[in-house]
Amino acid sequence: MGFDAHWLDLREPADLRARDASLLTRAVELAGGGAVLDLGCGTGATARAFAAAGAAGCDWRFLDNDPALLSHAGARHPQAALLCGDLAEVGGLPLKGVRMVAASALLDLVSEAWLARLAERLARHGTGFYAALSYDGVMRWQPEDPRDARIRARFNTHQRGDKGFGPALGPEAAPRAAAMLRAQGFEVQLAPSPWRLGPQETQLQTALLDGIAGAAQEIGCADAAGWRMARHDMLAQGRAEIGHLDLLALPPAARG
Numbered sequence: 166m167g168f169d170a171h172w173l174d175l176r177e178p179a180d181l182r183a184r185d186a187s188l189l190t191r192a193v194e195l196a197g198g199g200a201v202l203d204l205g206c207g208t209g210a211t212a213r214a215f216a217a218a219g220a221a222g223c224d225w226r227f228l229d230n231d232p233a234l235l236s237h238a239g240a241r242h243p244q245a246a247l248l249c250g251d252l253a254e255v256g257g258l259p260l261k262g263v264r265m266v267a268a269s270a271l272l273d274l275v276s277e278a279w280l281a282r283l284a285e286r287l288a289r290h291g292t293g294f295y296a297a298l299s300y301d302g303v304m305r306w307q308p309e310d311p312r313d314a315r316i317r318a319r320f321n322t323h324q325r326g327d328k329g330f331g332p333a334l335g336p337e338a339a340p341r342a343a344a345m346l347r348a349q350g351f352e353v354q355l356a357p358s359p360w361r362l363g364p365q366e367t368q369l370q371t372a373l374l375d376g377i378a379g380a381a382q383e384i385g386c387a388d389a390a391g392w393r394m395a396r397h398d399m400l401a402q403g404r405a406e407i408g409h410l411d412l413l414a415l416p417p418a419a420r421g
């Protein structure tokens with residue numbers, strides 16, 4: 166699963182359904198029509214989720230290192246500021262005047278050290294943080310296949326590889342972020358936001374299977390190709406649950 170616009174478009178309806186509604190509403194309230202910096206914005210799905218939840222007038226600042234994705238985002242959100250750059254250097258993130266930092270489907274890519282730096286900077290600037298859809302390591306399939314647990318374990322190991330930020334936290338990312346932000350004085354809430362996919366979502370399930378099997382194969386899982394073919398054959402009745410967590414962190418000044 167790369168980050169191309171086709172994959173991001175395919176997953177967006179499932180993401181929108183999965184986002185925890187209560188945290189999203191609180192995030193929209195916290196943003197309050199002010200400046201929101203979206204880290205790893207892709208095509209701007211977070212801004213569309215905010216709009217669907219009633220946000221109006223936010224000053225969106227989209228940051229990504231992929232110019233093609235930024236150009237899709239700019240076409241869909243002509244008012245947004247487009248910032249092409251690498252997120253890896255936390256010290257360079259433009260937080261001045263930003264009321265809230267958002268990140269969707271990003272946190273599981275980053276490292277412990279990166280998160281610690283971000284938590285410090287958010288605390289120093291008194292900036293809220295909404296990080297949705299971080300993969301949490303849960304993967305359930307119906308009908309079951311005896312290889313499911315092995316593939317999940319291999320995929321989760323792959324998720325902990327370096328994704329450009331140092332060794333990735335993968336499934337631990339949201340709980341670790343919550344702990345670090347609490348230590349910096351934030352009030353933090355976590356809520357589950359799993360994808361629950363049914364047989365009608367054949368295209369998304371197919372792309373997901375290909376991505377999971379590809380990642381498992383990359384780290385030497387001999388079962389992956391056979392598992393993928395068997396699951397493809399079951400797609401007409403296939404169901405999948407892919408676990409995620411949403412996080413909302415309120416800085417001390419925003420609570421009162």
Ligand SMILES: C[S@@+](CC[C@H](N)C(=O)[O-])C[C@H]1O[C@@H](n2cnc3c(N)ncnc32)[C@H](O)[C@@H]1O
Pocket residue numbers: 168173204205206207208209210211228229230231234250251252253268269270271328329
């Ligand atoms: C899984 S996608 C999520 C996109 C979008 N937030 C969404 O929910 O649809 C991860 C995004 O992070 C961006 N990204 C990954 N590593 C990055 C880096 N080092 N600097 C900037 N952007 C990065 C990718 O280009 C991609 O757009």
